[in-house]
Amino acid sequence: MPKEFKEPAESGWRQRVYEVVFEAETRPGKLFDISLIVLILLSVAAVFLESVRSVREVYGPELYAAEWAFTVLFTIEYVLRLVSVRRPWRYVFSFYGLVDLLAILPTYLSLVFPGTQYLLSIRILRLLRIFRILKLSSYISESRVIITALQGSKRKISVFLVAILTIVTVVGSLMYVVEGEENGFTDIPTSVYWAIVTLTTVGYGDLSPKTGLGKFLASCVMIMGYGIIAVPTGIVTGELIKAAKSASTHVCPECHAEPHDIDAIHCKYCGAKL
Numbered sequence: 001m002p003k004e005f006k007e008p009a010e011s012g013w014r015q016r017v018y019e020v021v022f023e024a025e026t027r028p029g030k031l032f033d034i035s036l037i038v039l040i041l042l043s044v045a046a047v048f049l050e051s052v053r054s055v056r057e058v059y060g061p062e063l064y065a066a067e068w069a070f071t072v073l074f075t076i077e078y079v080l081r082l083v084s085v086r087r088p089w090r091y092v093f094s095f096y097g098l099v100d101l102l103a104i105l106p107t108y109l110s111l112v113f114p115g116t117q118y119l120l121s122i123r124i125l126r127l128l129r130i131f132r133i134l135k136l137s138s139y140i141s142e143s144r145v146i147i148t149a150l151q152g153s154k155r156k157i158s159v160f161l162v163a164i165l166t167i168v169t170v171v172g173s174l175m176y177v178v179e180g181e182e183n184g185f186t187d188i189p190t191s192v193y194w195a196i197v198t199l200t201t202v203g204y205g206d207l208s209p210k211t212g213l214g215k216f217l218a219s220c221v222m223i224m225g226y227g228i229i230a231v232p233t234g235i236v237t238g239e240l241i242k243a244a245k246s247a248s249t250h251v252c253p254e255c256h257a258e259p260h261d262i263d264a265i266h267c268k269y270c271g272a273k274l
Contacts, residue, residue, distance in 0.1 A: 014083060014084050015084075017080055017083065017084040018084035018085065020032050021077065021080050021081055021084060022081070022084070022085075036077065036126075037127060039070060039073060039074075040103075040123050040124070040126050040127060041127075042066075042070070043066075043067070043070035043074075043120065043123055044120070044121055044123050044124050046063050046066045046067055046070065047067070047120045047121050047123075048121070049063060050063040050064070050067070067107060067120070068107065071104050071107040071108075071120075074100070074103055074104045074123075075104050077100075078100050078101065078103075078104060081097075081100065099122075099125045099126055100126065102122050102125075103120070103122060103123040103125075103126055106119040106120045106122075107120065145240065146240070148239075149236055149239035149240040149242070150236070150239070152239040152242065153232075153235050153236050153239045156235045157232055157235060157236075160231055160232060160235070164199070164228065167195075167199065167224075168192050168195040168196050168199060169192055169195075171191075171192075171195040171199075171217065171221055172188055172189075172191035172192030172193075172194065172195040173188055173191065173192075174217060175191045175194060175195065175209065175214060175217060175218075176188050176190075176191040178209070178211060178213050178214045178217065179191075179209055179210065179211060179214045183209065183210045183211070183214070184207050184208075185207065190207070193207075194207040195221060198218060198221045198222060198225065199221050199224065199225045199228065200225060200229075201222070201225045201226065201229065
């Protein structure tokens, strides 16, 4: 979270609250964060169990009470976070602030829109704090490599998706003409749906060609699907290799600066040999 979102308030009690709910370095802060993770896991488990009819019929009232108990606790925690920072609105609109808000809203919305309480499973996103609590910073750096690779792939993937949409539209239209409504291809959108399912090798089997020409066209689409699956995989893999090389963390033995390129021989900051 950006530093400006986490500036503690100046007053004494708010400063102490800030140290507990935001800082994982102190013993109270670490205990608070670990307790929070346990509560998050228990609350998500309760949501899962409540969605099972057999469990809900036996333990429905208990699960409902537990759901509200967790929501009240998370609401208190959210309020404590707001009052302990100097700029509450900046925290509200930060990533973690939005996740914390979404973790409590569904229960209150369920009073007006029944069923929305099952969206509480979004609370699992709050476990992202575990990287900070357990000091798993290396995992965060690895996630940056993946994000960089995906960003580098987006133009190639966009072109690829446009080509796929063109293919399934043409194939779907052909299947509609060849098979017709009597064989289940009732319209072009339905035929395009069949083309997507077949090209991606999913093959639900709810639609299948009956004519010889339709089966031949379907066979071509199936074979094409195997080749098409490899394209985005190759694109992203290439970008991952490139991103991993640029993210190499050679540390200079003299000035301790990093990172350096994977094939670097000398430090780019002080010139010392790596």
